[in-house]
Every structure is written in C-alpha cells, then in structure tokens.
Amino acid sequence: MATAVPTAALPTPARAGPAPPRAPLRADPRYLTQLHAALIKSGELTASPKSFHSLLEAAAASPTLLPYAVSLFRLGPRPPPSTPCYNVLMRAFLHAGHPEDALHLFVEMLGAASACPDQHTVACVLKSCSRMCALDVGRGVQAYAIKRGLMADRFVLSSLIHMYASCRDVSAARLLFDAVEENGVVMWNAIITAYLKNGYWMEVVEMFKGMLEVGLAFDEVTLVSVVTACGRIGDAKLGTWVAGYVDEKGLVRSRNLMTALIDMYAKCGELGKARRLFDGMQSRDVVAWSAMISGYTQADQCREALALFSEMQLAGVEPNNVTMVSVLSACAVLGALETGTWVHSYIRRKRLPLTIILGTALVDFYAKCGCIDEAVEAFESMPVKNSWTWTALIKGMATNGRGREALELFSSMRKASVEPTYVTFIGVLMACSHSCLVEEGRRHFDSMTQDYGIKPRAEHYGCIVDLLGRAGLVDEAYQFIRTMPIEPSTVIWRALLSSCAVHKNVEIGEEALKQIISLNSHHSGDYILMSNIYASVGQWKDAAMIRKEMKDRGIEKTPGCSLIELDGVVFEFFAEDSDHPQLREIYQKVEEMIDRIKMAGYIPNTADVRLEVDEHEKEVSVSHHSEKLAIAFGLMKLDPGATIRLSKNLRVCTDCHSATKLISKVYNREIVVRDWNRFHHFKDGTCSCNDYW
DNA sequence: CTAGGGTTAG
Structure with missing residues (x-):
C-alpha cells in the first residue's frame, strides 16, 4: 500500500468525537490507509460501527482496493460486521467478477451473530446466481426469501426474474412477472430483458407495443432492449421510431442507448445512419467502437471495419476481446494476415481473455489466411473449445486441401465428446470433396442422419454433388440431384455445372444451366462456365451464342x-x-x-x-x-x-x-x-x- | 448500501 504522502498533507487525525469528514473518503489508497490508521489510533474504528462501514464502503468502491476491503472486513480491530457491511462486501465481489465469493459470504452471513440477510443481501445473492447460471442455488435463495417474507421487495423480485432469465428459464420468469400485482417499469424491464437474453425478440417488441398501448411508462433501459431486439429481427420501422423519440427527448447523451441504436441500424443494413449516430456521439467507449466495427464487418465492409479500428487506436480507446472478434473476422475475410497477426500479438501482450468466441475467431482467421499450422497452434492454445471451434478448424483443413487431416480432426472431436452440428458436416463433406475422398464422403453423409440425427440441408446435398461431380461421376451426381428429397437450389445446380466444366460434359451442363435460369437467380459466372464448356469441346458457335445471350439479358460479368x-x-x-x-x-x-x-x-x-x-x-x-x-x-x-x-x-x-x-x-x-x-x-x-x- | 441495458465466432 502506498504511504509516500508527506504527513503534513494528511487530514488532521480525528480525535474522539464526531465521525470524520466524508470528503477524504474517496477510493484513493493514500487517503484510505492514512485514515484507517488514524481511526485505529483514535479508537474510533471499534467505537463507531458507522465509521467502520464508511471506511469499508470506500475501499469496496474500487476493484483495485478489494483485497484491502477484505482485510478490513476480516482483521481487527473492528466492530463485528453488520448486515450492511456484509452487503457492501458482497456487492464488491459481484462487481469485481467474483460471484462465487459473494455466495460464500452469504453462507457465512447465515451463521453470523452480528448480521442477518435482508432484501439487499438477497437481491445481491440472486445476481450472483445469475452471473454463475446457478439455477439450483437461485431456487434455494428464493425459498429463503419466501421464508423471510422478502418477496414483496421490488429489487428482490426483479433480481429473481433476472436470475431465471439468465438460467434460461423464461417461463419461470414470466410466472413471477404475472404474479406481481402492480408492475412498474422496473419489473417490465426485467421481463423484457429476460426475453431479450433468451432470443425471444418478437416478444420484446410485442411487450413494448403493449406498454405503449396502455400508456405505461418506459425508460432508457426499456428502449435499449427494444432497439436491440429490433436489430435482431430487422424491424427498422420501430427502431427508427425509437431513434426519433431519443432525438426528440434529448436522450442522445445516453451512451448505451446510442450504442444499441448504432447496432440496430447496422443490423438493418443502414450503415450510413449507424455511422452518423456514431459520429455524433460526444464520447465513445470501447463498446460503441466495437458496435460500429462489428456493423461494418457484418455488412461485409471489412476495409471500413479495419479503417475504423485504426481510428479507434488513434482515439486512444483500448480494444477488448469483443472488439478483436470483429477485427479478426474482418481480417479473415480480407486475408489481411499482417493485421490479424498483429491483433494476435496484441491479445497476448495485453492478456485479453481468450474466450471461446475470440479463440474461434482466431482459428478461423488463420485458416482463412491459409496459415493452417498457426490455426492449429491457436486451436491448441485455447483453454476451452466448443463445437464451433472444432468446426472452424475442420473447415480450414478442408479448404486448404488437407482432407485427411480434417477427417482425423473430426474423429478426435468425437472422441472429445463434442457434438457436431450441421455446419461441422459441411466441413467434413467439403474435406471429402476437395480431396476427392468419394467413399468417405458417402459414408459421412449417411452417418450424419443415421448416427447424429441431423437432417441434410441443401448445403450437404451440394457437397455431395460437388464430390461426385468433381470426381468425374457427373452422371451419378445428376441422378443424385434427381432423387434428392428437397427441391434442388441454384447452388446445387451450379455445383453440377462446375463439374461439367471440369469434365467437359456438354449435355448435363446444358441441363444444369437451364435449371439455374429457370430458378431466376443466374450469375454471369454460370453463363461463362457454359460458354467455356462449349469452347473446350470446340463448339465455338454455341460458346459465342451463350455470351451473346448473357449480354442480351443484360447480365454484367462480375469483375475479377x-x-x-x-x-x-x-x-x-x-x-x-x-x-x-x-x-x-x-x-x-x-x-x-x-x-x-x-x-x-x-x-x-x-x-x-x-x-x-x-x-x-x-x-x-x-x-x-x-x-x-x-x-x-x-x-x-x-x-x-x-x-x-x-x-x-x-x-x-x-x-x-x-x-x-x-x-x-x-x-x-x-x-x-x-x-x-x-x-x-x-x-x-x-x-x-x-x-x- | 439497493435493479435493469449496448458490442462477439463456424
């Protein structure tokens, strides 16, 4: 603890008597330690539980001083900690990201003679349960609250609703909400965020519209949830209405709300509007920057995303792990190896938490830059992986032409008891088609349904068509399409058409193109492939005709x-x-x-x-x-x-x-x-x- | 001493 402040600068040591002035009670280690010493010397600390509480509260206000607060709480001399003292320390634990410590303190409190859990305690404990997704503990706490008659407290109730929402039990949250007699804005917000967190975006919007209809009051927090939901379901109309309301009521200073609006506009494809709001913000924190960057990445404007990322650094805002996910995925799309590698070293240097999402983005980035060894290294460095992570690496192996290794990875994944998803099988089948592993491909395709109960989607059928077609089994690929249980899409016909180009199959090629045209979503590439097929077998006139047809239909060639x-x-x-x-x-x-x-x-x-x-x-x-x-x-x-x-x-x-x-x-x-x-x-x-x- | 909110991968 720093004690380098000259004694002359100290507040005058308090004599016995009135509580020390509140002014120096800032969470500054210099003042706190000095004050602590002074209070001990004067005997005030043990005499006045109020002074002790104030000191504790001041220490607990800053996460860096949390160990100090703990020792204050644990070591004497001090009065026996009162209920508010426990509450203060519990909140500090929760705030510092140690919900389990908060729970331990609650248990300790139950046996303490000097304190008894009250509504503040229960609300805080429930929040800890939310954070830890501890549904069973949460239910126990609810029982305790009922026994103690604390269920009438609005904070307890809303925390309880949040607890159920975090533990993915939306119906329990709803039951509580419905049981409350007079729900105010707090309870409405609780149930709305419960729906939001669990992906029931339509319900969020419906509830809000219901509030408007009966003229219920809403606030900033309500609007944040509503706007977020609008972005997810692409409801730009309601989103824009909220934006207008925000403008009218002068809520533009609310950073969270502005960030939610930026995200909403970006997800509705209104990048320009998102950017205007972003540019108009008085202060932009890391979340606002991240939202704007991810907006560009999701809209496939990856160069803009990276440009904004460098602006963010010039602005002196430190990126976090979430920012880096979007930046890495922009780098992956662009193949920007240098930038992404720099991001990786930044992550290590700053010890940003390598969450599953960030790690997966890293694996995907390296794989999409063709650096499969680095992708494997990143994969192995991850403390926790999930199905997405394995899938990213399997796909990476597949696209880099290392089909055998992709299949080996798939079996390691199964050994690690990680459940494959339909996307995993796209990777597996891609591995087979890129490496011409026909038999393995057929086997995995069958096993997907039989052993994993995953119904094949168009993408899987497309992989099989690709696999057979490229391997020269063009007729079989065609037959496969004809016997598929789903309507063949353009993607599938296009796969057939490309294998016709590889194997110079005019007849089936013509059929494939016909089908693509009849589905009304033809690209220039389809015509060019067909023209190349004709050219490759010397049917020059037909080749020229196709080109002309393309021109006549006004289809522009996609520039390389x-x-x-x-x-x-x-x-x-x-x-x-x-x-x-x-x-x-x-x-x-x-x-x-x-x-x-x-x-x-x-x-x-x-x-x-x-x-x-x-x-x-x-x-x-x-x-x-x-x-x-x-x-x-x-x-x-x-x-x-x-x-x-x-x-x-x-x-x-x-x-x-x-x-x-x-x-x-x-x-x-x-x-x-x-x-x-x-x-x-x-x-x-x-x-x-x-x-x- | 009290809630609740925004950004994230295949």
Whole structure:
C-alpha cells in the first residue's frame, strides 16, 4: 500500500468525537490507509460501527482496493460486521467478477451473530446466481426469501426474474412477472430483458407495443432492449421510431442507448445512419467502437471495419476481446494476415481473455489466411473449445486441401465428446470433396442422419454433388440431384455445372444451366462456365451464342478482383486495372513475369477469352487478370523470401493457375491464393490442390 | 448500501 504522502498533507487525525469528514473518503489508497490508521489510533474504528462501514464502503468502491476491503472486513480491530457491511462486501465481489465469493459470504452471513440477510443481501445473492447460471442455488435463495417474507421487495423480485432469465428459464420468469400485482417499469424491464437474453425478440417488441398501448411508462433501459431486439429481427420501422423519440427527448447523451441504436441500424443494413449516430456521439467507449466495427464487418465492409479500428487506436480507446472478434473476422475475410497477426500479438501482450468466441475467431482467421499450422497452434492454445471451434478448424483443413487431416480432426472431436452440428458436416463433406475422398464422403453423409440425427440441408446435398461431380461421376451426381428429397437450389445446380466444366460434359451442363435460369437467380459466372464448356469441346458457335445471350439479358460479368496486403494495408486489384498509382511499373513487371515463365514453358490459355479479338489481344487480356497484377505487385514490393498471399472473389482460372505454378518456380516464391472456396499453395512449380479444384 | 441495458465466432 502506498504511504509516500508527506504527513503534513494528511487530514488532521480525528480525535474522539464526531465521525470524520466524508470528503477524504474517496477510493484513493493514500487517503484510505492514512485514515484507517488514524481511526485505529483514535479508537474510533471499534467505537463507531458507522465509521467502520464508511471506511469499508470506500475501499469496496474500487476493484483495485478489494483485497484491502477484505482485510478490513476480516482483521481487527473492528466492530463485528453488520448486515450492511456484509452487503457492501458482497456487492464488491459481484462487481469485481467474483460471484462465487459473494455466495460464500452469504453462507457465512447465515451463521453470523452480528448480521442477518435482508432484501439487499438477497437481491445481491440472486445476481450472483445469475452471473454463475446457478439455477439450483437461485431456487434455494428464493425459498429463503419466501421464508423471510422478502418477496414483496421490488429489487428482490426483479433480481429473481433476472436470475431465471439468465438460467434460461423464461417461463419461470414470466410466472413471477404475472404474479406481481402492480408492475412498474422496473419489473417490465426485467421481463423484457429476460426475453431479450433468451432470443425471444418478437416478444420484446410485442411487450413494448403493449406498454405503449396502455400508456405505461418506459425508460432508457426499456428502449435499449427494444432497439436491440429490433436489430435482431430487422424491424427498422420501430427502431427508427425509437431513434426519433431519443432525438426528440434529448436522450442522445445516453451512451448505451446510442450504442444499441448504432447496432440496430447496422443490423438493418443502414450503415450510413449507424455511422452518423456514431459520429455524433460526444464520447465513445470501447463498446460503441466495437458496435460500429462489428456493423461494418457484418455488412461485409471489412476495409471500413479495419479503417475504423485504426481510428479507434488513434482515439486512444483500448480494444477488448469483443472488439478483436470483429477485427479478426474482418481480417479473415480480407486475408489481411499482417493485421490479424498483429491483433494476435496484441491479445497476448495485453492478456485479453481468450474466450471461446475470440479463440474461434482466431482459428478461423488463420485458416482463412491459409496459415493452417498457426490455426492449429491457436486451436491448441485455447483453454476451452466448443463445437464451433472444432468446426472452424475442420473447415480450414478442408479448404486448404488437407482432407485427411480434417477427417482425423473430426474423429478426435468425437472422441472429445463434442457434438457436431450441421455446419461441422459441411466441413467434413467439403474435406471429402476437395480431396476427392468419394467413399468417405458417402459414408459421412449417411452417418450424419443415421448416427447424429441431423437432417441434410441443401448445403450437404451440394457437397455431395460437388464430390461426385468433381470426381468425374457427373452422371451419378445428376441422378443424385434427381432423387434428392428437397427441391434442388441454384447452388446445387451450379455445383453440377462446375463439374461439367471440369469434365467437359456438354449435355448435363446444358441441363444444369437451364435449371439455374429457370430458378431466376443466374450469375454471369454460370453463363461463362457454359460458354467455356462449349469452347473446350470446340463448339465455338454455341460458346459465342451463350455470351451473346448473357449480354442480351443484360447480365454484367462480375469483375475479377484480387486483394493483397502490404505493411498492414490491403490493396485491391481488378482485371485491366487502371486506377493504381504505380500502374506502369506493375504492367511492366507483368510483362517481365510472362516473358520469364514462357521460357519455362508457359503457354497462355486463351480458350476461355472473349472470341471476337485476335490471339495477341487474348494473350494480353489474360495477362491482365487481377491475380497476375497482384502477384506482380507482390513481387515488386515484398522482401525476396516473403510468401505472396492474395485472395480473390472468383475461382482461379486455368491460365492463372498454370502461370502461378511457374511463377512460384521461376521466382522461387511461395504463393498462397485463396479463391472463393478454397486455397492454393503454390511452391516450386506445383500446387497443393494437385490441379484438382 | 439497493435493479435493469449496448458490442462477439463456424
């Protein structure tokens, strides 16, 4: 304890008599220890239980002084602790995140002669039960409250409702609520948050509307719950009404409410409105920043999310574990390895709690950046894992082409008695399809229903179609679709169409495209695949016709786009990019690259290019694909030994795939490319996908 | 001495 304050600066030692002035009773260790000493010296501490209580209360007010408060409570000289003294210390335990200590103190209190639990005690104990999800203890405390006649207390009742809500027993909470004669806003808030916590968002909105109808008073807390629920169900209308009310009543200073509104707007897709509220806040705490960042991440505006994260750091607000979840998932989407790695080291340096959610985000981030070893390391460093965590790693293994290891992980997961979900099986089946493990795939698909009672969804059927189709069993894949118990979706037909492209199957390809068009959600990629199928078997006229059809229907080709990160900044390249400051150098580098790999045997594959131009133009066009520009940029900017990592929005085309293999050899570089559904690790002239993608 | 609220992964 610090005692470096000169004696002259001390408050005058209290003589026996009136209680010491309240002014110095701030939670400042210097004043407190000095005052404590003075009270002992004057004998006042033992003489006046009030002084003791004040001192204890002051110490308990600050979490850093909690050990001091405890020793004050435990060690003499002091009067026997009264009921309020117990209550103060219990609340301090709860506040400091030690609900179990609060419970222990309650038990001790039951046997103490100097104190007897009152309504304050019971409310606090119930809150501890909420925090610990201790339903049985909570019920016991309720029985105690009934015996002691404390059930009429509004604080006891609302704490009890919260306890049941936290323990996922909403109906018990509702029974209590209904049993109360005159419910005020506090009780309404209790039941509303009970619904909110358990995901009954419609009920939250309904109850609020009911309050409005009968003209009941509501407050800020009510509105926070209502707005949060609006965000979850996408009820922008009610949410906007609340925003208007907040504006009108001048509640803009309420940070929690503003944060809830930001979250609501973001979840309803109104990022601009969310940002305007955020910018208008007088003070933004870590939760407000986190809400805005997660808004951008969830809206798939990951670059904005990262930009806001760096603004947050400039503003001097320390991120917490929740912030980092959103930041990491933005990094995962962008393939921003440097930024994410920095986040990981920050987490370690600041010892942020590696919760299941944060750990899972970390595993997912590394896996989505193609760093599967680091993903495994992160996985192993986690103290507690759940089904999501295992699933993230299994999926990561699958997309990185390590199907066998993914399946081994799945069996370890089962050994660890972690229940797989339907998503886990998507990962398992993806592992099989990316690694061409046909028999295993069929087996797991059957076992999913038989052994785990999980009904296959469209995604699973899609995986099987993909698995069979890519393995060359295109007819069987087609038959599989025809006998499926669900209506085949575009996704499923699209999987079939891509395998037709791999195996040059015109007939089934045509059928698949027909089905996709009839379902009315065709992409440019579907037409391009079909056109490529025709081109690959020499049906040039049909290929041209499909392209024309696409044009006539006004379907724009999705521009290819590649991302590459450099010194923590994510650069974006488009095919035929004309918007980069170092364009000339980049195109020069591309030319040099193409010349060098041509000497190593590269032959440009121009079969898939628009047909109305001459051969040279086709070659140039292919050489300006976004990933070639990005790789050239990487070669220019990165250290000679550094791995080039990029991620792109479409699938890698055949030409870029063979070119990249040769680049990895000629330039002696590892290149990792993430396309829209898997990874390619290029090294020494070969690719981890074994040309099977 | 008293409640209740906002941000989070596959």
